[in-house]
Ligand SMILES: NC(=O)C1=CN([C@@H]2O[C@H](COP(=O)(O)OP(=O)(O)OC[C@H]3O[C@@H](n4cnc5c(N)ncnc54)[C@H](OP(=O)(O)O)[C@@H]3O)[C@@H](O)[C@H]2O)C=CC1
């Protein structure tokens with residue numbers, strides 16, 4: 001039965017979990033980008049591949065020479081798409097359910113993990129989807145209280161409320177999830193930002 005692990009992967013600025021500004025990311029964090037690339041590209045089984053699922057606006061904002069994201073099956077969601085595969089092997093789907101159906105039909109056991117890579121609308125819908133079992137959240141803090149970071153897009157994730165169904169995993173569980181060839185540093189500092197990689201899963 002085709003039941004790949006489906007994980008959201010996102011970097012957000014605490015405490016309000018901001019993720020964007022004017023259609024782009026409010027920061028450029030080199031090591032965080034490498035983590036995103038390594039986690040979404042690596043498979044424990046070398047004969048398999050991962051898939052990345054994104055919203056149409058996120059796809060549109062990738063410069064054409066950099067898309068599709070390499071070494072991963074790219075899936076783009078739009079309510080006006082027909083369910084099809086484009087000439088550069090990108091899966092077009094009009095729902096997460098139909099995208100999983102296409103992944104099964106086209107790749108079946110070849111797909112190891114499915115990563116939801118954004119953007120805001122997709123995140124805020126899929127955090128509540130029963131098929132999503134894991135959340136890889138990079139928690140970012142601004143260490144410069146004299147500098148305001150412009151943001152206008154936020155996650156609406158029920159993580160820190162008392163009744164939350166999401167629970168933060170330990171660092172060793174995160175290490176196990178991403179595999180040993182990815183180094184998980186604590187308190188990474190880049191410019192005015194300090195960030196930590198975290199894994200959450202559903203209770
Ligand atoms: N901090 C981070 O880690 C990340 C931040 N971002 C940020 O997110 C923002 C972009 O997010 P946003 O503008 O919300 O755009 P999205 O990338 O979430 O795309 C939204 C589009 O996806 C399609 N869509 C949404 N839900 C569904 C559904 N259930 N079924 C089918 N199609 C669906 C629609 O396409 P259509 O209109 O064609 O129907 C919708 O307009 C940017 O600021 C970006 O920088 C993005 C990724 C990572």
Ligand SMILES: COc1ccc(Oc2cccc3nc(N)nc(N)c23)cc1
Pocket residue numbers: 009010011032033036058059061062116117118138
């Ligand atoms: C514009 O296209 C894209 C925009 C954002 C995107 O996702 C990311 C880009 C860079 C770093 C990222 N880091 C984390 N933890 N999660 C993401 N989803 C990231 C992927 C594509």
